[in-house]
Amino acid sequence: MPEILEVEAYRHLAEQVVGRTIATVETPDHWFLKGGVTSTGMADALTGRRITAARRHGKVLLLDSGGPTLGLRFGMTGRLLVDGRAAIEYLEWGGRRSDPAWERFGLRFRGGGRLWIDDPRRLGGAELEPDLGLLGPDAWTLGVVQLRMALAGGRGPLKARLLDQGRLAGLGNLLVDEVLWRAGLSPLRASGGLDSDEARHLHRVIRRTLDQMDRRGGSHTGDLFEHRRPGGACPRDGEPLRRDTVGGRTSWWCPGHQR
DNA sequence: ATTGTGGCCTGCCCGC
DNA sequence: TGCGGGCAGGCCACAA
Numbered sequence: 001m002p003e004i005l006e007v008e009a010y011r012h013l014a015e016q017v018v019g020r021t022i023a024t025v026e027t028p029d030h031w032f033l034k035g036g037v038t039s040t041g042m043a044d045a046l047t048g049r050r051i052t053a054a055r056r057h058g059k060v061l062l063l064d065s066g067g068p069t070l071g072l073r074f075g076m077t078g079r080l081l082v083d084g085r086a087a088i089e090y091l092e093w094g095g096r097r098s099d100p101a102w103e104r105f106g107l108r109f110r111g112g113g114r115l116w117i118d119d120p121r122r123l124g125g126a127e128l129e130p131d132l133g134l135l136g137p138d139a140w141t142l143g144v145v146q147l148r149m150a151l152a153g154g155r156g157p158l159k160a161r162l163l164d165q166g167r168l169a170g171l172g173n174l175l176v177d178e179v180l181w182r183a184g185l186s187p188l189r190a191s192g193g194l195d196s197d198e199a200r201h202l203h204r205v206i207r208r209t210l211d212q213m214d215r216r217g218g219s220h221t222g223d224l225f226e227h228r229r230p231g232g233a234c235p236r237d238g239e240p241l242r243r244d245t246v247g248g249r250t251s252w253w254c255p256g257h258q259r
Numbered sequence: 260a261t262t263g264t265g266g267c268c269t270g271c272c273c274g275c
Numbered sequence: 276t277g278c279g280g281g282c283a284g285g286c287c288a289c290a291a
Contacts, residue, residue, distance in 0.1 A: 002285090031268085073286085075286075077284090120269060120270060121267095121270075123267080123285060123286075124285085160263085165285085174284095248263075248265085250283080
């Protein structure tokens, strides 16, 4: 489940390759190339370029090198490795092994070293010039006004809005469940129905939750996480947790204090 | 336009 | 011991 916290860790690791020049582009899995780009197109666009920056927007990692920006997505099981080191050794749903067959995309650098993506389930991808205009504001640096705009007018469930990367970029299923649990908001609330106090509170909870869980080590470190299973009870008030499908995703929440 | 649904991909875990 | 089914969720195509 690479959500925004994991992708930020990947971005930090990718800073290791800033300043290096791309010698070869490895595209062993054509499925992994998105946006219509071919292996040849990818190689032509990137070979010989020097990486100048590692950026992130939502769950997308962006590598700049003077030409087309390389966009990397990790789906739910993608890991980033640089020179054999992983930013995150273990992903919650990612399997514990490592397998050369899971290497989906890589860059080799002049003078040695390599960056690659390991993704058993192939839900991630690599593309050139990802259209960031399709994404909402980044959830980590979002302002309260931006959050209110992201929620405004929605008649669908709050949780579905928060997961909609076109409205708000970066939160995934685990983080949204955690944030709503902490904020005391039902995932089923109409997203446009929050009053200004609730929106302000939600904004603060998002910021604080991301900062805290980043320090703890990722999106599986929430207070709710270990309880989101059959028979789980709310760690705040002991109420049995409810499991619903909201926004198409498995959702665990406490009907006792989330309203 | 907005919202909802199903499918993609594959490893893992459970029950038989 | 092997096997089949269900499940995980980020993302996209498509339907209503």
